[in-house]
């Protein structure tokens with residue numbers, strides 16, 4: 001007959017094997033998967049907020065980049081309503097542009113940025129970055145983002161980007177050089193996103209209008225989903 005002591009020995013062994021089983025499942029949590037499951041942390045907890053958050057990330061980056069390059073910002077934002085809560089967002093600036101090999105990381109990799117490490121507080125540091133927007137757009141619509149960027153005196157580049165949420169790495173396609181008519185330098189991003197266009201206090205319209213007020217040196221052109229153009 002097994003004694004109480006034997007029971008303890010058996011259960012100790014069982015516990016050890018359970019711990020070993022658990023160990024096999026323990027691994028680093030992908031930052032992308034984490035944020036995919038916790039979208040509210042990024043501010044993507046409602047459709048109205050998602051639309052605004054994404055545009056805010058893009059416009060803040062444009063303002064930051066122009067400021068760093070001593071360029072008077074000329075920013076263009078356009079929202080197209082594609083129906084069924086899907087929108088296409090275009091945001092373009094006349095900033096310094098982004099080095100070709102960094103474009104995939106900037107837009108296709110979470111927690112990849114420069115301002116987090118900076119001592120000076122800038123706009124960009126408040127959010128998690130533009131790649132969160134690109135990822136949210138990817139996962140809610142299944143569509144890739146399209147980016148164009150050009151540095152003065154350099155050839156313009158464009159590419160489609162999606163984020164691999166398992167590895168937190170960009171997946172790039174159609175990476176090509178092209179001639180960007182009428183452009184000297186700057187960045188253009190186009191992405192699709194599930195959202196809701198709202199009027200009122202928390203709207204994209206109000207945000208852009210107020211951003212232009214606090215940045216009087218910036219010109220912001222906005223085309224709303226109805227096709228109305230506003231220049232702030």
Ligand SMILES: Nc1ncnc2c1ncn2[C@@H]1O[C@H](COP(=O)(O)OP(=O)(O)O)[C@@H](O)[C@H]1O
Pocket residue numbers: 057061062065093095096097098106112113114115116124125126127128129130131187
């Ligand atoms: N429109 C832009 N023009 C030039 N550089 C940009 C632009 N958008 C992003 N970047 C570069 O990509 C980096 C990462 O952007 P982001 O992910 O928003 O993080 P953060 O703004 O906190 O650095 C920026 O720090 C900047 O160097």
Ligand SMILES: [Mg+2]
Pocket residue numbers: 057060061123124125127129130
């Ligand atoms: Mg930023």
